[in-house]
Amino acid sequence: LTEKLSRLVKEMRGQARITEGNVADMLREVRMALLEADVALPVVRDFVARVKEKALGQEVMGSLSPGQALVGIVNRELAATMGQGVSDINLAAQPPAVILMAGLQGAGKTTTTAKLAKLLIEKRKKKVLTVSGDVYRPAAIEQLKTVTKQAGAEWFPSTPEQKPADIARAALDYARKHYFDVLLVDTAGRLAIDEALMREIKDLHAILNPVETLFVVDAMQGQDAVNTAKAFSDALPLTGIVLTKTDGDSRGGAALSVRHITGAPIKFAGTSEKIDGLEVFDAERHAGRVLGMGDIVALVEQVTAGVDMAAAQKLAAKVKSGETFDLNDFLAQIQQMKQMGGLSSLMDKLPTQMAAKAGQMDMDKAERDIRRKEGIIHSMTPLERRKPDLIKATRKRRIAAGAGVQVQEVNRMLNEFGQMQDMMKKMKGGGMMKMLKRMGG
Ligand code: GDP
Ligand code: MG
Numbered sequence: 135l136t137e138k139l140s141r142l143v144k145e146m147r148g149q150a151r152i153t154e155g156n157v158a159d160m161l162r163e164v165r166m167a168l169l170e171a172d173v174a175l176p177v178v179r180d181f182v183a184r185v186k187e188k189a190l191g192q193e194v195m196g197s198l199s200p201g202q203a204l205v206g207i208v209n210r211e212l213a214a215t216m217g218q219g220v221s222d223i224n225l226a227a228q229p230p231a232v233i234l235m236a237g238l239q240g241a242g243k244t245t246t247t248a249k250l251a252k253l254l255i256e257k258r259k260k261k262v263l264t265v266s267g268d269v270y271r272p273a274a275i276e277q278l279k280t281v282t283k284q285a286g287a288e289w290f291p292s293t294p295e296q297k298p299a300d301i302a303r304a305a306l307d308y309a310r311k312h313y314f315d316v317l318l319v320d321t322a323g324r325l326a327i328d329e330a331l332m333r334e335i336k337d338l339h340a341i342l343n344p345v346e347t348l349f350v351v352d353a354m355q356g357q358d359a360v361n362t363a364k365a366f367s368d369a370l371p372l373t374g375i376v377l378t379k380t381d382g383d384s385r386g387g388a389a390l391s392v393r394h395i396t397g398a399p400i401k402f403a404g405t406s407e408k409i410d411g412l413e414v415f416d417a418e419r420h421a422g423r424v425l426g427m428g429d430i431v432a433l434v435e436q437v438t439a440g441v442d443m444a445a446a447q448k449l450a451a452k453v454k455s456g457e458t459f460d461l462n463d464f465l466a467q468i469q470q471m472k473q474m475g476g477l478s479s480l481m482d483k484l485p486t487q488m489a490a491k492a493g494q495m496d497m498d499k500a501e502r503d504i505r506r507k508e509g510i511i512h513s514m515t516p517l518e519r520r521k522p523d524l525i526k527a528t529r530k531r532r533i534a535a536g537a538g539v540q541v542q543e544v545n546r547m548l549n550e551f552g553q554m555q556d557m558m559k560k561m562k563g564g565g566m567m568k569m570l571k572r573m574g575g
Pocket of ligand 1: 238242244246381382404405407
């Protein structure tokens, strides 16, 4: 397109910049979406104000409307806020590195303790001891014993007759004498913020001097996640958050609230009741869910906005000129799928009959799959992306470790890429561009 022509197109689209006037309605929608996702009101206010400030004056790219562009900004800001400072569990301490679990009753502390134990044993080859300071319910101590066995870690006995502080000292002593790398300390459930129990966990913190103090919070917790988070973060120097029950059907707005209030990074997400249901927190994926873009942008608009025509044309030109289709192009394709608002939000917009059929597919799994592929490619060097043939056993192992997946998964992705590459070779010529045009509307 000549410059004049492209300017004309922009004018026809209406506005080339985000202004107070053209996004006021959209901002209201975003605010509603966040509230519906159970993000606490003060956090929503703060967040929306920040987004607005960032968005005003920004140029609207390509075929997007200002509203669509704004959703993009909101989504990125959500991911950036929730993903801030994300890091692995810190074990940099004179062994045993102590990890203290804090949170309301039913948040998932005991379950997460065992999940973490398993993860530290398997991924980081640590010798792990668990102990329960929950002396108020005998069943709670038994529960930890059972799940610790499942995790393959050692459990340090405690009884309801003991004081939590004494249990902590004894477990720490035992862990030192027997050269444990990590001591995971599960604590008593609090139904609500309770002064005595808060004092107790503060005492435990002083005795144990933990390298990680993790606040465990249920993703389904609504507005009062803020109050809980504030109370715990006032009482304890939290080093991280574990967001549990992300497999539930809530939109998980608690993540944003809790991140905002505590300032601590969200380290893990609980994804099932099972012992291996713990994943490193993925802010981008969670952002899509909190925002529930499907509610805001209609399907057609999403698809139109999702396909970045400039990138698509570049890709088509590449195919045409016979250059090889490499992993960077593959990644661009994956990302375009994501830009369309995520598979499940597309599903939300389908007519019911079709959705019922599509419902038989596991969309969450499909999305997770896309994210993992992305993760794998991100773990590659630029050279590897350009020349995938270089990726042999050693590199595969490094890439797999970097992406936190099994080597088989890297193989599977490379196979899929190979198939795509073949297809691209066959499509050399006009076919590709036609297909993309159709997708772009
Ligand atoms: P605690 O009181 O904080 O120790 O909480 P528990 O660990 O006993 O967990 C309370 C309930 O939540 C149990 O039924 C767990 O199985 C369940 N739970 C914990 N984490 C998750 C999760 O990530 N997903 C699902 N679906 N359930 C979970
Ligand atoms: Mg418990």
